[in-house]
Amino acid sequence: MRPRTMYEKIWDAHVVHEAPGQPALIYVDRHLIHEGTSPQAFAGLKTAGRKVRRPELTFAVMDHSVPTKDRHLPILDKDAAGQFEALARNCRETGVRLFDMHSGNQGIVHIIGPELGITQPGQTIVCGDSHTSTHGAFGTLAFGIGTSEIEHVLATQCLSQFRSKTMHILIHGERKSGVTAKDIILHIIGELGVDAGSGYVFEYGGQAIRALSMEGRMTVCNMSIEGGARAGMIAPDDTTFAYMEGRPFVPRGKDFQQAVQQWKSIASDPGAVYDKTVEFDAGKIAPQVTWGTNPGMVTDVTGRVPDPSQISDPDEHKAVIRALEYMGLRPGTRIVEIPLDRVFIGSCTNSRIEDLRAAAQIADGKRVARTIKQAMVVPGSRVVKAQAEKEGLDKIFTAAGFDWRDAGCSMCIGMNPDVLPSGERCASTSNRNFEGRQGKGGRTHLVSPIMAAAAAIAGHFVDIRDWGVEATE
Amino acid sequence: MQPFSKHTGLVAPLDRVHVDTDQMIPKQFCKLLTREGYGRLLFYDWRYLDGEKPNPDFVLNWPRYRGASILLARTNFGCGSSREHAPWGVLDYGFRVVIAPSFGDIFYNNCFKNGILPVTLSDAQVDDLFERAEQREGYRLTADLPNQSLTDEIELNLSFEIDPFRKKVLLEGLDDIGLSLQHEAEIAAYEARRKPSVTMYEPVDVKVPKTAN
Numbered sequence: 001m002r003p004r005t006m007y008e009k010i011w012d013a014h015v016v017h018e019a020p021g022q023p024a025l026i027y028v029d030r031h032l033i034h035e036g037t038s039p040q041a042f043a044g045l046k047t048a049g050r051k052v053r054r055p056e057l058t059f060a061v062m063d064h065s066v067p068t069k070d071r072h073l074p075i076l077d078k079d080a081a082g083q084f085e086a087l088a089r090n091c092r093e094t095g096v097r098l099f100d101m102h103s104g105n106q107g108i109v110h111i112i113g114p115e116l117g118i119t120q121p122g123q124t125i126v127c128g129d130s131h132t133s134t135h136g137a138f139g140t141l142a143f144g145i146g147t148s149e150i151e152h153v154l155a156t157q158c159l160s161q162f163r164s165k166t167m168h169i170l171i172h173g174e175r176k177s178g179v180t181a182k183d184i185i186l187h188i189i190g191e192l193g194v195d196a197g198s199g200y201v202f203e204y205g206g207q208a209i210r211a212l213s214m215e216g217r218m219t220v221c222n223m224s225i226e227g228g229a230r231a232g233m234i235a236p237d238d239t240t241f242a243y244m245e246g247r248p249f250v251p252r253g254k255d256f257q258q259a260v261q262q263w264k265s266i267a268s269d270p271g272a273v274y275d276k277t278v279e280f281d282a283g284k285i286a287p288q289v290t291w292g293t294n295p296g297m298v299t300d301v302t303g304r305v306p307d308p309s310q311i312s313d314p315d316e317h318k319a320v321i322r323a324l325e326y327m328g329l330r331p332g333t334r335i336v337e338i339p340l341d342r343v344f345i346g347s348c349t350n351s352r353i354e355d356l357r358a359a360a361q362i363a364d365g366k367r368v369a370r371t372i373k374q375a376m377v378v379p380g381s382r383v384v385k386a387q388a389e390k391e392g393l394d395k396i397f398t399a400a401g402f403d404w405r406d407a408g409c410s411m412c413i414g415m416n417p418d419v420l421p422s423g424e425r426c427a428s429t430s431n432r433n434f435e436g437r438q439g440k441g442g443r444t445h446l447v448s449p450i451m452a453a454a455a456a457i458a459g460h461f462v463d464i465r466d467w468g469v470e471a472t473e
Numbered sequence: 474m475q476p477f478s479k480h481t482g483l484v485a486p487l488d489r490v491h492v493d494t495d496q497m498i499p500k501q502f503c504k505l506l507t508r509e510g511y512g513r514l515l516f517y518d519w520r521y522l523d524g525e526k527p528n529p530d531f532v533l534n535w536p537r538y539r540g541a542s543i544l545l546a547r548t549n550f551g552c553g554s555s556r557e558h559a560p561w562g563v564l565d566y567g568f569r570v571v572i573a574p575s576f577g578d579i580f581y582n583n584c585f586k587n588g589i590l591p592v593t594l595s596d597a598q599v600d601d602l603f604e605r606a607e608q609r610e611g612y613r614l615t616a617d618l619p620n621q622s623l624t625d626e627i628e629l630n631l632s633f634e635i636d637p638f639r640k641k642v643l644l645e646g647l648d649d650i651g652l653s654l655q656h657e658a659e660i661a662a663y664e665a666r667r668k669p670s671v672t673m674y675e676p677v678d679v680k681v682p683k684t685a686n
Contacts, residue, residue: 016656016659016660016663017656017659021637021638022638023638025653025656025659025660027660027663027664027667027669029669030671036503036504036556037503037555037556037557039506040506040507040508040557043506043508044508048650050650053660054664054669056670056671057669057671064503065504077504079501079504079505080504082504082506083504083506086506118671128555128557129554129555130553130554130555130579144555144579145555145579145582146555146556146557146560146579146582146583146586147508147557148557148583148586148587148649149582149586151650152649152650152653155650155653155654156650156653156654156660157660157664157669158653158656158660160649160652160653162636194491194549194552195491195548195549195552195575195577198549198575198576198577198578199578225553226553228549228552228577228578229578230578230579248673248674248675249671249672249673249674250674251672251674252674294491294493294552315490315547315548316490318488318489318490319489319490319491322489413500414500414501415500415501415503415504432493432495432553432554434493434495434496434553435495435496435518436495436496436499436518437495437500440499440518
């Protein structure tokens with residue numbers, strides 16, 4: 001048999017129906033839903049008189065609009081309350097398992113899938129959320145879908161899909177101290193551009209990827225969509241299996257050993273052919289900071305805000321002028337001189353236990369700068385929160401002047417009360433620096449958790465490498 | 474879904490690259506439970522000043538583009554979030570056709586679920602259309618899906634590529650789910666072969682004690 005990529009293997013194993021000139025019907029192993037994009041899908045299903053085909057394969061959680069404090073109080077936001085009611089009712093009526101906002105397992109959908117072991121190598125996973133690419137860190141084909149497609153999956157447990165092209169992204173060598181998974185993916189997007197992945201599925205490989213923990217790999221795959229790729233994947237290995245063992249939905253004992261043998265066969269075959277291959281040297285990657293209004297507008301922390309007059313492409317030239325105007329930045333400003341108003345540590349990109357440990361290590365014994373109006377730490381899940389509290393990280397954060405919150409999407413998207421006020425500047429560990437993303441008029445700079453924590457302490461960006469930290473994810 | 478065959482309409486040029494779906498429908502409106510009514514909210518933060526006063530600088534608010542039903546856009550239009558609220562807004566505003574050199578994958582896909590025709594053209598062709606739409610007030614185009622052509626009332630006649638299956642779905646306004654359910658026997662056979670299951674090995678859903686949060 002011809003050598004195949006991991007993408008091809010997973011695709012081939014999930015084809016239910018294929019005919020020339022048509023998209024294939026692909027089976028969906030796990031369907032994740034949340035309150036934000038699912039209500040219209042259930043409504044459509046009901047209108048058409050259709051049933052949820054396999055309710056046990058869909059998992060629901062409340063994450064996008066949940067408050068991160070005082071959750072025991074009534075929800076004052078009527079629209080959000082309506083979303084929660086709709087999700088609870090839809091799950092009750094159809095038999096879909098729901099982790100509601102009071103469940104001990106509640107959290108951001110892309111945090112809890114892997115954490116509970118719902119995410120397993122070789123699967124197809126979809127969710128009405130573009131950051132579903134996160135789950136690809138386990139060697140799954142995972143991607144975001146629209147609401148019409150959610151309805152399709154509920155009704156058929158399948159999706160009609162065209163084959164994607166594959167891009168092999170190799171990160172050779174070793175990361176330098178202070179350089180994290182977040183910096184790797186921001187650097188990749190900065191180099192390739194925010195639309196380079198359009199039509200592609202990324203497969204990440206190379207020494208620097210293999211060296212990452214599962215948390216770091218999830219950070220990398222999470223932002224594949226910011227490079228334009230619907231999915232990003234990393235071959236499962238011993239790091240993956242060690243992470244998975246013992247999680248609630250992962251097979252146990254002999255079944256686990258058997259599953260591992262099967263999971264090992266998912267990796268791309270030697271000699272498998274990709275449509276495109278790009279390579280990077282991890283040793284040359286520095287801590288990254290975005291300065292603009294998309295994740296590709298990024299530079300090294302040692303860099304400066306670019307000068308639009310140096311950009312020849314007319315579209316990009318206009319885009320940079322507009323971005324700098326929105327961001328309130330002057331060309332040539334050194335990144336480390338940009339003062340900040342707020343700091344947000346959280347989101348499906350960077351709110352796992354390792355992220356919090358790394359940020360806490362920076363914050364330990366220090367104080368948030370007086371000029372910072374708010375520095376907030378939002379764990380990705382209640383399991384992460386409980387673990388962090390067991391390790392005393394919450395105490396470190398609160399002693400340093402950070403807010404310690406309950407789990408959810410929070411200020412990454414600002415659908416709950418955690419909104420970045422207009423004109424304010426935020427160092428954020430999230431994934432999108434789009435205009436208004438964290439709040440209308442808010443100015444977002446994407447960074448790693450350690451860079452965010454250090455920025456909170458200093459009141460402006462700093463080169464974390466000057467602080468002498470050890471390499472973290 | 475409303476079928477799409479041929480449409481003639483006024484062209485509005487939105488001269489920005491990488492327009493993301495957050496700009497089309499900002500998050501606060503993603504809490505609504507309907508598929509309708511998003512037209513008023515399309516490009517909300519660009520279109521309105523405080524208090525929902527129309528922003529005179531935003532191109533869709535210019536009188537000459539009022540009633541536009543063909544949106545001319547730049548590279549990577551509709552990147553970012555998967556929210557289908559974005560195409561719902563585009564359609565409800567009155568756009569039936571979006572033309573761009575490239576689209577965000579999820580948005581592109583979502584257009585076909587909502588009877589919107591996304592037309593992909595080369596950068597040079599899109600540049601040319603921008604020039605025409607900006608120079609001639611009342612510039613109109615006809616998008617003809619059966620013939621895969623884009624024509625204006627003067628001399629322009631472009632052809633565009635589209636996947637034949639997607640074309641058929643749009644032309645006939647087909648119900649995707651209905652189409653897939655025609656393969657019910659194959660889905661059942663696949664399930665019998667693969668026996669998908671989810672086993673939980675310990676109780677989850679543990680109630681958490683109330684904390685300070």
